Amino acid sequence: MRRLTAHFIPAVLSLACAMPPAAAWAQQATSLPPNDAPSPAPNVHPDVRLPTLNTPVRVEDIKVSGNKQVSTGAIMAVVPFHVGSMVTQAQITQGLQDIMKLYQQQNVGGKFHQSLNLDGKRVKVEWAIEETGGPAHFDKPLVLESLGFDGNLHVSTSALKQAVHRQPGEQVTPATVLADEKAIQALYVKKNIGVTIVPESRAPHKDERVTLTYHLTEKAND
Structure with a gap:
């Protein structure tokens, strides 16, 4: 789904990570296409170009929502950048994967959605988390x-x-x-x-x- 506001051309990248019990624990999607850079919305002027995947952009805001069993502080502690950092879209996606790894370490299932609101060399990052029930415990490998x-x-x-x-x-x-x-x-x-x-x-x-x-x-x- 793509949205268009007065100032931002957002691109929505999403993935799902589920951690159900027993052998089904591996049924999860934990990677995004590394070159899946967003493209302008259909009603944007053709001369408007979004930053490429490897172009550094400044992080203006980071929002995390939906997390209950894992605190926002713990989540932000594993993200390798902060507001004001210059990062590429690939590094932002890696930040999300670090969050997913944290959830796995905590044995908490979840689905993760990433939204990047890009405007020139600025980006607002939104991570929405849907926790899927309680922790998934595994007795042994x-x-x-x-x-x-x-x-x-x-x-x-x-x-x-x-x-x-x-x-x-x-x-x-x-x-x-x-x-x-x-x-x-x-x-x-x-x-x-x-x-x-x-x-x-x-x-x-x-x-x-x-x-x-x-x-x-x-x-x-x-």
Whole structure:
């Protein structure tokens, strides 16, 4: 959804991160396309251009809403910038991922939405959090039975398997899945390709074994 105000041309980037119990803990989206820079709204003059993904902009405001189980102070403590900082859109997105990692460390499920209101070299950041119930507790790690990828058209499956750290037979946790997602994203960044990563876990044997599939949506540069 795009909005237009008198002074700001906002671009809304959103992602969802859910932490339900048992093996389904890996069913979460924790990455944004690294090159998914916003574009002007349809009724904006064609000469108006928004900053590119890697152009530093000044943070004018940061708003966090919806958080109840994790304090705003704890959230802002993990964000690597503050009001007045010069940051790129990629760094802002990394800040959101740091918040998501904090929620995982606290074992609190949630969905996270990021909105960037851009005006020239200024940006207002809004993070809306939908906490999904109480903490998700895990008694012990699960054993990875199989690992798969789909949607990868520009990066080979063999390259993806080499990029991740956990292989079948090894133990996995929410933290290791997040680390592997970042490894996959880093591989795509090297190739200058945007990607959204959604891991999906299943427990077909109803025990401690889990299958893990990374669903990838690629976005190559034009």
